[in-house]
Amino acid sequence: MFRFSTISLILCVTLVSACRGMEPQADLEQSTPVPPPTQDRLLTPTVQSHPTVSTDAAQSQIEIAVDPRTELIAIVQLLSGVDQMRVLDNSNYYRAVQDHFAAYDQHPVVTLFRDMNEAGFGFDAPFNLAIYLTDLPDMTLTQPLPEELLWRAGGSEQIEQFIEQLRDFADVTDFMGFFASQSAVYQDAVTIIETTLQDTDMVATLEAYYGMPQQSYSIVTTLLFTGRGYGIRSSSTVDGYDTFVILTPHSATSRGFAFGNQPSLESHLWHEFSHSFVNPLSEIYVDKLLESQMLGAPIDQQMRNMNYGIWLAVVNEHVVRAITTRLAYQEQGQIMGDSEREIHKSRGFIYLDAILEQLALYETSRTQYPTFADFYPQIVATFDALALDYLGGEAYLSDRTVNDVLDEAQAVTIVAPTNEDDAATQAALSDFIENYRDWFYPDAPILDDQTALQQDLSDQTLIVFGTLEGNRWLATDRDRFPFRFEGNSVIADQRYTGVNLRLITTWPHPQNPAKGMLIFTAQRAEDIIDINTVHFGSTDYLIAKGADNYAIHAGNYWKEGDVWSYGPISE
Template sequence: MNITIDERIETLYSVAFLNDYFLINKHENLYKKKLRKNLQSLKNHKAVQLFDSLSKNYNFSYYRTVEWVLQFSDFPEFKKIKEKADNHKTVSKSKEYLLENFREELIKFNQDTLFQSYLGEIKPINQKVISQIKESQTISELPTYLEKFYGKKLNSYNLILSPLLHSGGFNSEIINQNGEKEVYALIGPNGEIDFMPYFEKNYLETDLILHEFGHSFVNPLMEKHDKEIESLKSKYFTEKLEKYSKYQGYSEWKFVFNELLIRATTIQIAEKHFGNEKVKELLEYEKSIGFELVENILGILKEYEQNRNKFTDFDKFYPTLIERMK
């Protein structure tokens, strides 16, 4: 597993921080202190203004922002050299010129003397954060846990830690110049200690990493079985679930179902490697945010685990999962 703090993501999220973006984490840390103290003059930078317009008016938010950034080379060139794995537009075709304008302004923002000084100041902090994560004896085992459960392999596992990102994460899939799929999990801290961003081991390893990389195993099945998933909508997508789902950032049923499934498979993997107490903790959390349906799906997943000779990978079990849900 490759573990980094990425300058492209941090440039984007520094712009977002200066724009008071709603997905900036709520924890005070050294990064925020330095941005407030030294970069206030950049608050009116055109990159910040364009981000404000794109995020508020053209749906350039959530995973779309980081997925867009990962298609580009490093600064200062910041040229598009990769493609998204899916065919969905980041913004509508008529507004793509705004993204190009934003790319140009983001280069200027990154190269500004004040921001370059900021990057120099946070470099040793970044190294400390990454060193803390790499001290873990189990983090390198997580790809094996995922591959054993899903019965498949991914080409790469790229963990990007982002000190400004909300307490949670995103999954992104990018096709590189060789036509290979690069899989990313971008995760924000869940706290701070002495103003250092803190990625607590339990939060990071037994939940977020398994969850975000899990999307790369499960999302293709959502697209393949979208009609079957739609057939479950009238039974499960109640007014209550719709309300809670919107609060979590999901509005369309197939994405809600996919998210519930990912949360259930994460718990299933956690049970195997981290024990029943972890299962109780994760399940209680899902129930607390209105995702009680996760428990139903967990019951069905027992059949998958008990019949791995028949279901050699999760792809083969998916139609059975849908039938049991019906």
């Protein structure tokens, strides 16, 4: 059971140091540089609660807080009009925010936030940035940001500009004065959460299941939005990550905010905290997991509707939801477990049962698998087996996959198009091909298609870019290809319809069938730019949409000598 001792809301910013002296100190032993311990990063004024769990080894802590950094970013997001989180607009708190901040909706940080969001800095990313910042008013980075977060934000210069404008916004709006004025609202929200969780063993349950600790656990609630939550983490230490759940209320009434009943809130927190256990493991095995990305095809739209636009996110969600289902069975009973399972399956998580079957093995084999990290290769193998079944029979067994062609390549020549329709696109594509060469094959010559047609390239492995019309090398051989593009479709083993369709395929070298040729093509020439960001390699061909990082279909050809077609191997 949790034992809560709530630290009173502190309204005087000058008392920061003295008040921190009241807080439990985290273990500072670290293997890599990390931000200061979680308690030191939760700013004043905040509402903080330190429930403790008695375990055999140690006492685990959860901190519940309203954090000025995340609340500041939430207010900027509200003013920007970005609609990735539903606004909880029937609360007195929302009206107070509007009264205080609406006049600043043209501040540069609001415009910049909107632009960054359109470029990918959305959903969890702004809140993830917040946990890497020091206290207001300084708000400086405590350490370099993770590569993915930096990329989503548009690079280090844009991050610095955004932080600088956040500082200015906080200053000109007297954000900290507003934050102090809402102390009673924040205290009430924290009290509701701690009361709902008072009979739970959140940390003990998670660490027992995963067999691994985390450095710290924090629930940070933001009160302007509803319907979404995020599990985020800072960089790791020898004791795990500093983990955070960004928690939004379920609803608001005249009596305050509601966060759901104990089972629903408990399940939600299991889910969000689990991402800090599960996601780092999928990142370790990313290359192997991406070989099964064709499994995303049947559930592509359902996953996108929930903002799971890449295969690795779909894998993580399957695993996390399977684990929370198992926890529901164990901690909340058969009815709650059955309900959790059916909800996830109804939302498109069609591989859930296969993961549940593996988790049952994990739970009964803890001597062999003390931690979930020890067991995770079995999860990878499960997706591999599902992909094998999806592709049919011996789908992975090919002697001319993309990986085969690239692995055997000793002398590479790149063939570039010269006949694409639009001159600007042709120039941009040429720049991309040069960058691709410089990065992967710096010694490889780039031949234009007309020159390539006049040379003996029989001893070369060829990498060919262009549409079937824009690259004359491809155009001369197109009648032999079993695939073609028609309008908004690519015709392969079946018709695949969509915008920005791309095809990556191997093919027999026209001058020497014993040699390989790799083709990067698409409906439109502009869709070939950055085509190598699609993960490919373990099959003969792959079809993807736009710049997505997982395929809508992948498979192997039926081969009879140098005649390749779609046969029983591909479905």
